[in-house]
Amino acid sequence: MPKDQLSPAATTRAVLQPIGLGRARITGGFWAPRQQRNAENAIPSGQDQLEAAGNLHNLRLAAGIGEGEAIGPVFADSDVYKWLEAVAWEYGRNPSEDLLRRQRELTAVVAAAQRDDGYLDSVVQLRDGDEGRYQKLVWSHEHYCAGHLIQAAVAQVRCTGDTALLDVAVKLADHLVATFGETADGKIRDVDGHPVIEMALVELYRETGTTAYLDLARWFVEARGRGIIADHGHEPTYFSDRRPVREATTVEGHAVRAVYLAAGATDVAVETGDTSLLDALKGQFAHMWATxxxxxxxxxxxxxxxxxxxxxxxxxxxxxxxxxxAIGGIQWAHRMLLATNDPFYADAVERMLYNGFLAGVSLKGSEYFYVNPLQHRGNAHADNNSSPAHGRRGWFDCACCPPNIMRTLASLDGYLATTSEDAVQLHQYAESTITTDSTELHVETNYPWDGAIRITVAKTPSTPWALALRIPAWADGATVNGKPVDPGQYARVEQTWTPGDTVDLHLPLTARTVTAAPRVDAVRGCVALERGPLVYAVEQADHEANVDDLHLVDAPITAHHDPNLLDGVTVLTTQGRVDTPTEIKAIPYYAWANRGIGAMRVWLPRA
Amino acid sequence: MPKDQLSPAATTRAVLQPIGLGRARITGGFWAPRQQRNAENAIPSGQDQLEAAGNLHNLRLAAGIGEGEAIGPVFADSDVYKWLEAVAWEYGRNPSEDLLRRQRELTAVVAAAQRDDGYLDSVVQLRDGDEGRYQKLVWSHEHYCAGHLIQAAVAQVRCTGDTALLDVAVKLADHLVATFGETADGKIRDVDGHPVIEMALVELYRETGTTAYLDLARWFVEARGRGIIADHGHEPTYFSDRRPVREATTVEGHAVRAVYLAAGATDVAVETGDTSLLDALKGQFAHMWATxxxxxxxxxxxxxxxxxxxxxxxxxxxxxxxxxxAIGGIQWAHRMLLATNDPFYADAVERMLYNGFLAGVSLKGSEYFYVNPLQHRGNAHADNNSSPAHGRRGWFDCACCPPNIMRTLASLDGYLATTSEDAVQLHQYAESTITTDSTELHVETNYPWDGAIRITVAKTPSTPWALALRIPAWADGATVNGKPVDPGQYARVEQTWTPGDTVDLHLPLTARTVTAAPRVDAVRGCVALERGPLVYAVEQADHEANVDDLHLVDAPITAHHDPNLLDGVTVLTTQGRVDTPTEIKAIPYYAWANRGIGAMRVWLPRA
Structure with missing residues (x-):
């Protein structure tokens, strides 16, 4: 049976404790059908894609099954592990023999592919052999693949109780512990060009209690920005290796690398009580978010x-x-939230989740965007496999995103709520059931279409405790049980509860226009439309006028729910003009390009 | 002694005939000191850089001098050839023993590096041997290097009379003719990923009269866009190989590749009388220029x-x-001008020359920009060897630009004027002497600082002929001998001339604001400042207020010449504001980043 997502020992230094996936359960509303499509469409077709693209072929070859050469990019294994992690979380939500069989079969291949000393990377094994290990760590993604394997293993043991993949992960982690560290200790002083191992090792420490994994994670974080990658002859910015993490004041270089590293560093800071590292990460996050x-x-x-x-x-x-x-950003923000209980980070999770992340997957659940522009011109030319001008695609030559989406949707329940000594915090609002050691809450809502959220206390101890409700910074006029509450804070309802007690939260979902900071030159003279947590987009499919030429006129914005459009969305309409006045109809940004690819824009120039 | 830049036979089908470098001579004004610094600073330091970077080392190794491995990028030879071409043109302008010795010494090495069958590419020879020839033509730049060698050879024979490099070029071109073409003819049906060979082969045909070179140039142009590069497994857009040249309606992919190919295709169209190809190129140029x-x-x-x-x-x-x-754009536009006599193309040459091109070289002449942004933020981070955030640099890891600038400045005189049966056309205005078979013109002007241009006819036949003066499209209110003339056309003064006759052209240099097309989203709400052919920039060095935050207020723009600023520039001043009103001072765009690197912008937001 599913255990808590993080083991109790793991989070003693965090301000908030996560609630495991088995105990926070999305039961309906906006996200449930998306999780269902993830389970029914994305995960099975994902395995087919991994088969077709050669990722599984590589692992089977490394396991001694069949003959041939490695296919695809050096990080091919990681796509398999992300998919395995998604399967594990999905099994935790909805156990099925099919999912158990799929992961057990694949886990057996992974275990067979592992070398006796714990090393595992099918592409390096096939292409370069044992001598090739860690020779090109800047680009080889060996730790990156290891990190995703460890994350999958932790998910698997938590959700299925199976230890088969955890055994592989522990053996691999022990090998890494024996291999990487200070030169004076006879170890390799090197870092992977692509972080993720940091988060993974901390999670494995939480799962196993083995402090050597936390120590190695800390070492990888501390080794960053000390010239290692420059010494290999590479410009370090791309690899987040220009400055030590605790000295950096911003994020830079490859975005996924940067936020994965920051998320791992946050884990390390929390688990080691390193407040100066955490302060540095706060500054970096704030600078990233603002600029x-x-x-x-x-x-x-x-x-x-x-x-x-x-x-x-x-x-x-x-x-x-x-x-x-966006996924890495959500992971980092969530860790900062756990570390600080600052609703700013939960607001950030919400914005990324409903927009930058969700735009990456089709309504059907099995077509993806790798790149998520905020403007698409009608005649844009696709010159790249991952170009959005192709429209949503079933897979990519570089297929990091699809299985990353799968594992995120399958584990989404974990972002809803947390606990602290005397309180339960609700961060994200979804039709759900939240269970803690002593309480059970039922959340009823049609959010984000409707701002009414009712929380019913189904189980409670007799002693008083607090329900802390995130009031998003955009929610001017929010009320709890009819009383005004301030946005950008947690509204705290502290009392002795009786089963059946309800709390009514109301978040006003008035459509609004937003402007960018004056220094954002690229959208000068433009506004974007938002309603609740959703950013809106204007798409060619809804307009006869050419969206490339469309300007927004100052006029009221009206919202109405259209249950037949794009699986049901609240659309915004207002006035615009090209040469003559015309109606502008905006749909949630996440839903664009589900009717073919055409002109789209989030930022609308003012007439 | 220098001959005409293009041989008479070459241009029978072009509307205009070029005037060779020996006969069109810049004698003073704006460009003369730039050519002088090119000769005195850039060319000698360029040879040092080619030595330090290993380009000369490679050629010496291929010539059997010394031992070692090839250094640097696959196209390393081309930098040497561009430099040799610059030396040749410069020798043509200003013969010196030093320049003759430099090119003869290096030419001897190049000749010794050539294989017996004519093949020549030092990097491929050293790294891959004879078996490696043309195995990776998409990326190997073998034809690209050959093209630059041929261009250098033509320049050398025209300017020095030396045939040593021409002999190498002919042997190499004969090898290419024997090697590339239709499979049915037993040849390799392949194209280089980087065009330039097309222009070069046409020029070699013009020099030698060997039609096989023109035929091969035409074959390379026609082979493009027929699936060759896609068949090698590459996305063809980058390589200008998505559509046949005569079917393309725009330029796309790698910009230098695209304009080099277009320039070569223009040469082929002219020399073969292929009007449909020329029409396609007209459409592509117009689309490029407009969008x-x-x-x-x-x-x-x-x-x-x-x-x-x-x-x-x-x-x-x-x-x-x-x-x-920008250099490739100038080459293409100049060829279109020769083919059509449409002043639109001479306007384009002027805009590229004074702005996009000239910004690429420092006032001193020996520091360069690879990338030429129109906005530079004060705190921009350099994460790349060629990033402008480094400021101007003496050389680059990929050093294509510096010697390209050198050859362009050394051959600039060729863009000034052309002839046709009964006329001499002046396209670019500079203090200069223009000599044709029957006429000699002296041009006196301080253009672009001053719009007064006096042309004195020093030598003339007794029969009438026309002087055609380009009136730039921006030159509202231009006059010739005091009479108004229309901008965007050639003002034609046709008469019987007497030595000593003068024509006074006046181009009003009123500072003006320009706005971009409405679809250029990135500069919405902004204006740029121009005066004459110069685009202006606002640079941090002239302002206390942060240029990143500066807005332009509607106010008069005044111009005054400051002889002590940036080697003498006419500056524009007007009103702006950040929080409070402030003066805005604009300098010619070409002169930015000569006082260190700081915030700069061409497009200024309106308050």
Whole structure:
């Protein structure tokens, strides 16, 4: 049976304790059908794609099954592990013999592929042999693949009780512990060009209690920014290796690498009580959010290097905003939330989740965007496998995003709520059941379409405790049980509870226009439309006028729910003009490009 | 002694005949000191850089001198050839024993490096041997290097009379003729990923009269866009190989590749009388100029792939606008001008020359920009060897631009004027002497600082002929001998001339604001300042207020010449504001980043 997502020992230093997936359960509303499609469409077709693309072939070859050469990119194994993690979380939500069989069969292959000393990376094993190990760590993704394997293993043991993949992970982690560290200790002083191992090792420490994993995670974090990658002859910015993490004041370089590293560093800071490291990460997150984040929560302004740009460099058309970067951003923000109980981070999770992340997957659940622009011109030319000008695609040559989406949707329940000594915090609002050691809460809501959220206390201890409800910063006029509450804070209802007690939270979902900071040159003279947590987009499919030429006129914005459009969305309508006045109809950004690819824009120029 | 730049036989089908470098001579004014610094600073230091970077080392090794391995990129030879071409043109302008010795010594090495059958590419010879020839033509730049060698050889024989490099070029071209073509003829049906060979072969045909070179150039142009590069497994857009040249309606992919190919195709169209190909090229140029060209004439909107973007995708901050692309753009526009006598193309040459090109070289002449943005933020981070955030640099890891600038400055005289049966056309205005078979003209002007241009006819036949003066499209209110003339046309003064006759052209240099097309989202709400052919920039060095925050107020713009600033520039001043009103001072865009690197912008937001 599913255990808590994080073991109790893990979080003694965090302010908030996570609630395991088995105990926070999305039961309906906005997200449940998306999780269902993830289970029914994405995960099975994902395995087919991994088969077709050669990822499974590589692992089977490394396991001694069949003959041939490795296929695909060096990080091919990681796609398999992310998929295995998704299967594990999904099994935790909805156990099925099919899911158990799929993961057990594949786990057996992975275990057979592992070398006797614990090393595992099928592509390196096949292409370079034992001598090739860790020779090109800047680009080889060996630790990156190891990290995703460890994350999958932790998910598997928590959700199925199976220890088969955990055994592989422990053996691999022990090998890493024996291999990497200070030169004086006879170890390799090197870091992977792509972080993720840091988060993974901390999680394995939480699962097993083995402090050597935490120590190695800390070592990897501390080794960063000390010249290792430059010594290999590479420009370090791309690899988040220009400055030590605790000295950096911003995020830079490859966006996914940067936020994965930051998330892992946050784990290390929490588990080691390293407040100065945590303070540095707070500063980096704040700077990223203020100067390098799209209104959608998208991260990464540059195609060149899939990278963060300079401050305020946020072009809507050439936004990269990789789906994986939004996922990494959510992971980092969630860890900062656990560490601080600052609702700013939960607001950030919400913005990334409903916009920058969710735009990366089709309504059907099995077509994806790798790149998530905020403007798409009608005649844009696709010159790249992952270009959004292709429309949503079933897979990519570089397929990091699809299985990352799968594992995120399958584990989404974990972002809803947390506990602290005398309180339960609700961070994200969804039709759900939240169970803690002593309480059970039922959340009823049609959020984000409707701002009414009712929490019923189904089980409670007799002693008083507090229900803390995040009031999003955009929620001017929010009320709890009819009384005004301040946005940007937690509204705390502290009392002695009786089973059946209810709390009514109301978040006003008035459509609003937002403008960018004046230094964001790329969208000068433009506004974006938002309602609740959703950023809206204007898409060619709803307009006869050419969206490339459309301007917004100052006029009221009306909202109405259309149950027949895009699986049911609340649309916004207002006035615009090209040469003559015309109606503008905006749909949630996440739903664009589900009717073919055409002109789209989030930022609308004012007439 | 220098001969005409193009041999008479070459241009029978062109509308205009070029005037060779020996006969069109810049004698003073704006460009003469730039050519002098090119000769005195850039060319000698360029040879040192080619030595330090290993380019000369490679050729010596291939010539059997010394031992070692090839150093640097696969196209290393081409940098040497561009430098040799610059030396040749410079020798043509100003013969010196030093320049003759430098090119003869290096030519001897190049000749010794050539294989017996004519093949020549030092890097491929050293790294891959004879078996490696043309195995990776998509990326190997073997034809690209050959093209630059041929161009250098033609320059050398024209300017020095030396045939040593021409002998190498002919042997290499004969080898290419024997090797590339239709499979049915037993040849390799392949194209180089990087065009330039097309232009070079046509020029060699003009020099030698050997039609096989023209035929091969035409074959390379026609083979493009027929699936060759896709068949090698590459996405063809980057390589200008998605559509046949005569079917393409725009430029796309890598900007330098695209304009080099177009320039070569223009040569082929002219020499073969292929009007449908020329018509296609007219359409491509017009589309490029209207939708994919910066106000500076800069080409290439994307760092990713150093490429043209979609229509109207022209971000000022992340403009790539590679210096080499401006040079290729000038080469293409000049060929279109020769083919059509349409002043639109001479206007284009002027815009690229004074802005997108000239910004690529420092006032001193020996520091360069590879990338030429139209906005630079004060705190921009350099994460790349060629990033402008480094400021101007003496050389680059990829050093295509510096020697390309050198050869362009050394051959600039060739862009001034042309002839046709009964007329001499002046396209670019500079203090100069223009000599044709029957006429000699002296041009006196301090253009572009002053709009007064006096042409004195020093030598003339007794029969009437016409002097055609380009009136730039921006020159509202221009006069010839006091009479108004229309901008965007040639003002034609046709008469019987007497030595000593003068024509006074006046181009009003009123400072003006320009706005971008409405679809250029990236500079919405902004204006740029221009005066005459110059685009202006606002640079941090002239302002206490933060240029990142500066807005332009509607106010008069005044111009005054400051002889002590930036080697003498006419500056523009007007009113702006940040929080409070402040003066804005604008300098010519070409002169930015000569006082260190800091915030700069061409497009100024309106308050």
């Amino acid at each position: 390098k984040t799209y209104v959608t929560g998208g991260l990464g302004a540059r195609w060149d290097g899939e990278a963060f740009g300079d401050e305020y460099e946020l072009p809507p058309d050439r936004a990269y905003a990789e789906t994986c970067a | 994919k060209t910066y106000v500076t004439g800069g080409l290439g909107a994307r760092w990713d792939g150093e490429a043209f973007g979609d229509e109207y995708e022209l971000p000022p901050d992340r403009a790539y606008a590679e210096t080499c692309a």
